[in-house]
Amino acid sequence: EVQLVESGGGLVQPGGSLRLSCAASGFAFSSYWMHWVRQAPGKGLIWVSRINGDGSSTNYADSVKGRFTISRDNAKNTLYLQMTSLRAEDMAVYYCVAGVFDIWGQGTMVTVSS
Amino acid sequence: DIQMTQSPSSLSASVGDRVTITCRASQGIGNDFAWYQQKPGKAPKRLIYAASSLQSGVPSRFSGSGSGTEFTLTISSLQPEDFATYYCLQHNNYPYTFGQGTKLEIK
Numbered sequence: 001e002v003q004l005v006e007s008g009g010g011l012v013q014p015g016g017s018l019r020l021s022c023a024a025s026g027f028a029f030s031s032y033w034m035h036w037v038r039q040a041p042g043k044g045l046i047w048v049s050r051i052n053g054d055g056s057s058t059n060y061a062d063s064v065k066g067r068f069t070i071s072r073d074n075a076k077n078t079l080y081l082q083m084t085s086l087r088a089e090d091m092a093v094y095y096c097v098a099g100v101f102d103i104w105g106q107g108t109m110v111t112v113s114s
Numbered sequence: 115d116i117q118m119t120q121s122p123s124s125l126s127a128s129v130g131d132r133v134t135i136t137c138r139a140s141q142g143i144g145n146d147f148a149w150y151q152q153k154p155g156k157a158p159k160r161l162i163y164a165a166s167s168l169q170s171g172v173p174s175r176f177s178g179s180g181s182g183t184e185f186t187l188t189i190s191s192l193q194p195e196d197f198a199t200y201y202c203l204q205h206n207n208y209p210y211t212f213g214q215g216t217k218l219e220i221k
Contacts (some may be wrong), residue, residue, distance in 0.1 A: 035210075045150075045158065047210040058217055059208045095157055101148060101203060102169070104157040 002026035002103055004096045005022040009108030015054070016086050018114075019093065022096030022105055030074035032099045036081050038092035039107075048094070064090075086112045116140050116204055120213030126212075126221045127192055135187045135216045137202035142182045149178055149187045152215075153198045175203035190207060194220075 008020040020036070036048040049060045049070040058070050069082040079096055093107040117140040126131050137147075145165035150158035160169045162178035165185055167174050175190040189196055202213040 044215045045152075045203075045212040047203075047212065050208075050210070062207045100163060101150075102160050102163065103206065104159070106157055 004103055004105035006094065006096050006105045006108035009094065009110045011111045011113065012086055013114050014087060014112055017082070017084045018086065018110060020081040020083070020094055020096075020108060020110070022081075022085070024077045024079065024096075024098065027103070029072075029098075032103075034070075034072060034079045035097040035101065036068075036070060036079075037095045037097050037101075037104075038090075038110075039095070040089075040092040043092075046092075048088060051079070052083040083110070086110075086114050115142060115209055115212045116207050118202055118204055118211050118213040120202055120216055122216060123214060124217045124219065126219050128193050128221045133189050133192060133218065135200055135202075135218075137180075137185045137187075137213050139183045139185075139204055141207075143204045143206035145181050146179055146204060147180070147185050148203045148205070149176075149185075150201045150203065151196075151198045152201065158201060185211055192218075 003025045005023045012018050033052050035050045038048050039045050051058045051070045055072050063112045067085045071080045093109050095107045096105040119138045121136050147165045149162040151161050152158040161172050161176050166178045177188050179186050200216045
C-alpha cells in the first residue's frame with residue numbers, strides 16, 4: 001500500500017524549532033520529488049518546499065526561506081522538514097506530498113504558541 | 115509569483131446538479147495544473163491532473179478542461195459525497211500555488 005505518515009508535530013513556543021518527519025512506503029521513494037504543503041486552521045493550502053529525488057535540489061516559499069530546511073534520507077525512505085525561528089503564522093497542519101502532488105500523508109499539526 | 119484565482123469561493127447546489135468551478139492563472143502554465151477535493155479533517159485528494167486527465171479511481175462525473183491560463187472543473191451530476199472544498203494547483207513555476215478554494219455546499 002502506498003503510504004506517507006508524518007510525525008513530529010506539536011506545540012512549540014515562538015522562536016522555537018521543530019523537525020517533522022514523513023515515512024514513505026509502497027513506492028520507489030528515491031525516484032520521487034517530495035513536497036511539504038501546509039494549511040492553517042480554516043484556511044487554504046500553501047506549498048512550502050520541494051526536494052528532488054537525490055536531495056541535490058530544493059526550493060522554498062519566500063515565507064519560510066532561511067528558516068526551514070527540507071531534506072531526505074533515501075536509505076530510510078524518510079522526508080524531513082527542519083523548522084526554526086517559528087512564528088505564530090507557521091501554525092498549520094503540515095502535509096507531506098509525493099510526486100506530482102498525487103500522494104498525500106494525513107498531516108501533522110504544528111502549534112506555535114507561548 | 116503566479117496567482118491562481120478560483121471562482122466561485124462558495125457554491126450552493128443540489129444533488130443531481132451540474133456544477134463548474136473555474137481557476138484562472140495570472141500567466142500561462144501550460145497543463146501543469148491539477149484539481150483537488152478536500153473533506154473536513156482529511157488530506158486533499160487529487161481528482162484531475164495535467165488539466166484534464168482523470169485520476170484513477172475518481173468517478174467519471176468529474177472532468178477537467180483548459181490550458182494556459184483558464185481551467186475548469188465540472189461535476190456533471192452532484193452526489194452527496196461531492197460536498198467538499200475544491201482547490202486548484204499550478205506546478206509550473208515556483209512557488210507552486212493553490213487557488214483559494216471553493217466550498218461546495220448542499221442547497
